[in-house]
Amino acid sequence: MSTLVTIDLDGRAVEAEAGRPLGALLHRELNAVLRHTAKDGAPRGVFCGMGVCFDCLVRVDGREGVRACVTPIRAGMRVETVRS
Amino acid sequence: MRRIDTDLLVVGGGPAGLEAARAAAEAGIAVDLVDAGFRPGGQYWMQDPTGAPPLSAQGSKGAAAIAKAQATGVAFHSGAEVFAAFPDRRVLANAADGPIEFTPRAIIVATGAHDRAMPFPGWTLPGVMTPGAGQRLAKLGGTSAGERVVLAGSGPFLMAVAETLVKLGKPPVALIEARPTDSAIIAHLARHPGRWREAARLLAGARAIPERRSGWIVTEAIGSERVTAVRIAPVDRSGRIDRARSETIGGIDALLVGWGFRPMIELTALLRCRHEHDPALGGWHCVTDRASGRTSVEGVYAAGEVTGIAGAVPARLSGRLAGLSAAADLGADTAGDEGERASLAEQLARARAFSDGLGRLYAPPADLVTLARDDTVVCRCEEITRADIAAAFADGTDAVAGAKIWTRAGMGRCQGRICGAAVAAIAAAETGITPREAGFNPPRIPLRPVPLSVVLETTRDGQE
Numbered sequence: 001m002s003t004l005v006t007i008d009l010d011g012r013a014v015e016a017e018a019g020r021p022l023g024a025l026l027h028r029e030l031n032a033v034l035r036h037t038a039k040d041g042a043p044r045g046v047f048c049g050m051g052v053c054f055d056c057l058v059r060v061d062g063r064e065g066v067r068a069c070v071t072p073i074r075a076g077m078r079v080e081t082v083r084s
Numbered sequence: 085m086r087r088i089d090t091d092l093l094v095v096g097g098g099p100a101g102l103e104a105a106r107a108a109a110e111a112g113i114a115v116d117l118v119d120a121g122f123r124p125g126g127q128y129w130m131q132d133p134t135g136a137p138p139l140s141a142q143g144s145k146g147a148a149a150i151a152k153a154q155a156t157g158v159a160f161h162s163g164a165e166v167f168a169a170f171p172d173r174r175v176l177a178n179a180a181d182g183p184i185e186f187t188p189r190a191i192i193v194a195t196g197a198h199d200r201a202m203p204f205p206g207w208t209l210p211g212v213m214t215p216g217a218g219q220r221l222a223k224l225g226g227t228s229a230g231e232r233v234v235l236a237g238s239g240p241f242l243m244a245v246a247e248t249l250v251k252l253g254k255p256p257v258a259l260i261e262a263r264p265t266d267s268a269i270i271a272h273l274a275r276h277p278g279r280w281r282e283a284a285r286l287l288a289g290a291r292a293i294p295e296r297r298s299g300w301i302v303t304e305a306i307g308s309e310r311v312t313a314v315r316i317a318p319v320d321r322s323g324r325i326d327r328a329r330s331e332t333i334g335g336i337d338a339l340l341v342g343w344g345f346r347p348m349i350e351l352t353a354l355l356r357c358r359h360e361h362d363p364a365l366g367g368w369h370c371v372t373d374r375a376s377g378r379t380s381v382e383g384v385y386a387a388g389e390v391t392g393i394a395g396a397v398p399a400r401l402s403g404r405l406a407g408l409s410a411a412a413d414l415g416a417d418t419a420g421d422e423g424e425r426a427s428l429a430e431q432l433a434r435a436r437a438f439s440d441g442l443g444r445l446y447a448p449p450a451d452l453v454t455l456a457r458d459d460t461v462v463c464r465c466e467e468i469t470r471a472d473i474a475a476a477f478a479d480g481t482d483a484v485a486g487a488k489i490w491t492r493a494g495m496g497r498c499q500g501r502i503c504g505a506a507v508a509a510i511a512a513a514e515t516g517i518t519p520r521e522a523g524f525n526p527p528r529i530p531l532r533p534v535p536l537s538v539v540l541e542t543t544r545d546g547q548e
């Protein structure tokens with residue numbers, strides 16, 4: 001049932017199962033660090049895993065502030081992390 | 085924008101929402117069900133997002149409930165987040181293919197709950213998550229939170245997460261339960277033989293964990309880019325922490341810590357239903373007439389965790405009750421249902437007695453609010469520390485809503501869903517008021533951020 005697709009993660013091609021949460025893939029691929037905060041530059045990762053806390057924000061296909069944990073993986077999606 | 089005119093809109097596709105939708109549809113009512121998840125099922129009956137067959141008994145129960153609801157003609161809208169609702173019962177949701185406007189004659193809110201997190205030093209470090217997040221990473225993502233996971237906090241859900249991680253081949257290295265072991269839990273279980281099998285299954289799963297402690301609490305997460313160690317200390321029956329006897333568990337890469345659940349009340353709050361505060365029910369919850377699911381607002385019903393944390397069994401029962409009574413109020417012929425409704429109400433009361441008792445037994449320890457230090461971030465969105473919030477209370481703020489205006493705590497994207505309980509606890513500690521008096525942050529539209537294009541589409545259509 002599961003389909004392997006390729007996504008672009010910060011310029012690197014990564015294989016992943018379509019339909020699963022992007023947040024889980026990023027947790028694995030990025031050693032849990034999904035972004036750095038604007039004010040303190042502190043590292044953040046998946047915290048609630050259900051779209052409530054907004055800690056897992058990334059840029060997807062150019063759109064800012066996308067919650068990775070509630071975003072399904074799609075073939076060819078371009079994911080950029082926000083680092084300070 | 086799509087417009088859907090329907091008899092009944094059910095919000096939430098977990099056990100409560102699915103049962104409510106099916107009961108009403110069987111009575112001949114047109115039902116639409118909107119659910120934010122990848123697939124319906126909610127947290128208890130979580131379904132694999134790739135369509136793989138369910139691995140657990142709960143997953144199979146969910147698959148069966150979804151199939152039954154579909155067979156009765158319920159129209160499902162999955163992956164759609166409700167972002168606005170109005171007193172005229174208009175509800176706006178954002179789905180993958182654009183916004184939907186629902187104009188139902190009645191609404192059943194079955195939005196469930198989210199983990200209750202409380203701040204402590206190091207809780208913003210990557211690798212520190214709620215137990216629910218660990219569960220979802222595993223069940224939806226096929227990913228363990230880490231190779232060496234510590235599971236901590238309080239409540240039976242910790243054991244459910246342990247069971248999942250054991251199945252994934254990554255048993256936690258330690259389970260740190262704050263509640264000291266005593267005979268009260270055994271006595272409580274003894275009064276509810278219907279729950280023995282479930283309890284035995286959960287206990288069996290916990291046996292695979294090498295280090296198990298009761299009456300201990302996580303006081304700090306340590307690491308620079310990711311959690312690598314955790315400090316723990318004994319906590320006694322009155323909830324006092326004994327830091328002199330602290331220990332460190334090192335070599336870890338994930339810490340899942342949670343204190344039960346909080347009802348997801350944003351939608352019932354927007355619809356202006358009455359809410360009450362009870363720590364054993366997860367704090368603020370929507371008040372309902374238990375036998376009918378009616379809220380204080382006509383045409384709005386609520387079922388499941390949003391009416392007070394109680395677990396999957398009461399969720400299912402209250403869902404069916406709400407579905408039947410909404411159908412009757414909408415004019416369906418429900419003659420002959422009285423017997424079933426009386427029996428459901430009786431079962432619900434029994435199931436609630438069990439969960440209310442558990443809620444009281446696993447209440448978070450009194451000293452929990454003392455874990456955050458002055459420089460600990462409390463509001464994760466706006467990066468506001470405990471000292472900032474305490475200063476606002478010292479200057480005369482006296483409620484959660486006031487702290488938000490003074491410090492921005494709760495003003496960020498999560499709208500205070502994560503820090504609200506902590507800010508109320510800090511208010512109580514600093515000013516002597518009760519968490520109930522501290523209140524909660526009223527939800528703001530949009531409940532979840534939506535792209536500008538969606539906002540434009542909904543407002544443009546509204547002007548036509």
Ligand code: FES
Nearest residue numbers: 047049053054069
């Ligand atoms: S981890 Fe909380 S919103 Fe994604």
